[in-house]
Amino acid sequence: MKNLAGKTAVITGGNSGIGLATAHEFIAQGAKVIITGRNEKALNEAVAQLGDNAYAIASDMGDMQQIRQLNQQVKAIVPGIDIIFVNAGIGKFNQLESMTEEMFDEIMDINFKGAYFSLQQLLPLVNNGGSIIINASINAHIGMVGASVYAASKAAILSLAKNLSAELLPRKIRVNAISPGPVGTPLHSSEKLGINKEQLKSMDEDTVKQVPLGRYGTAEEIAKIVAFFASDDSSFILGAELIADGGMAL
Numbered sequence: 001m002k003n004l005a006g007k008t009a010v011i012t013g014g015n016s017g018i019g020l021a022t023a024h025e026f027i028a029q030g031a032k033v034i035i036t037g038r039n040e041k042a043l044n045e046a047v048a049q050l051g052d053n054a055y056a057i058a059s060d061m062g063d064m065q066q067i068r069q070l071n072q073q074v075k076a077i078v079p080g081i082d083i084i085f086v087n088a089g090i091g092k093f094n095q096l097e098s099m100t101e102e103m104f105d106e107i108m109d110i111n112f113k114g115a116y117f118s119l120q121q122l123l124p125l126v127n128n129g130g131s132i133i134i135n136a137s138i139n140a141h142i143g144m145v146g147a148s149v150y151a152a153s154k155a156a157i158l159s160l161a162k163n164l165s166a167e168l169l170p171r172k173i174r175v176n177a178i179s180p181g182p183v184g185t186p187l188h189s190s191e192k193l194g195i196n197k198e199q200l201k202s203m204d205e206d207t208v209k210q211v212p213l214g215r216y217g218t219a220e221e222i223a224k225i226v227a228f229f230a231s232d233d234s235s236f237i238l239g240a241e242l243i244a245d246g247g248m249a250l
């Protein structure tokens, strides 16, 4: 179904995992998509896969100088946008005793500050009646060893769905959030998580035991929910959160 025909979307962190699956879904539903990310090779490969309706902008959501260019960079491609999927994020984990200021800042800078100020940049380009979807996490709701800073960054962006929905009412821009449980993406690699292969294996085994459905979700399952929030099928929903976690928070 072409629910997003004629719409233009920006997906931050669209060269991998949930962001890339969502770019595929949006394009399948008729949208034009601009993806962002840091890794230029991955961005180029993603655009090649996604086809003619995809564009890429290399931009680091942890760098305010680059974020400040986002508005102009998007405007150079399209005059306006209808959908923003605020998705770029990292998962790094450490317990309180060993958390460093550097890791704390990296997580908060990308997952919260970067999300917030990229929205500030993009908002003037959003057409009235547009839709913003925030990618939070089930970690905003549960207690998990080593996850306190990541969880706090996600709790912070989750609160944007309600507060920005109130702020953006005059423009009828709806803001909603999705909170995925564990999803099988490149985020779950020893390189991205900053842990060794053994730690990764035991983390994955522990995590899957906490999911009543007994498996990780797929990026495609999450993408379909994001597309629902992006489309007029969700026209009476704002400030909401949908938890897609295989029952983890039951």
Ligand SMILES: NC(=O)c1ccc[n+]([C@@H]2O[C@H](COP(=O)([O-])OP(=O)(O)OC[C@H]3O[C@@H](n4cnc5c(N)ncnc54)[C@H](OP(=O)(O)O)[C@@H]3O)[C@@H](O)[C@H]2O)c1
Pocket: 012, 013, 014, 015, 016, 017, 018, 019, 036, 037, 038, 039, 040, 042, 059, 060, 061, 062, 063, 087, 088, 089, 090, 091, 110, 135, 136, 137, 138, 179, 180, 181, 182, 183, 184, 185, 186, 187, 188, 192
């Ligand atoms: N996978 C899960 O279990 C899970 C569960 C709940 C929530 N989430 C959230 O879902 C989102 C997507 O994660 P994923 O699982 O799809 O992981 P992923 O495959 O690693 O994708 C992360 C995306 O974010 C981008 N990104 C990271 N840091 C960035 C930065 N500083 N500037 C610009 N882009 C940046 C990455 O691009 P570059 O590599 O080019 O920087 C990539 O496109 C994240 O916000 C994550 O917290 C994931």
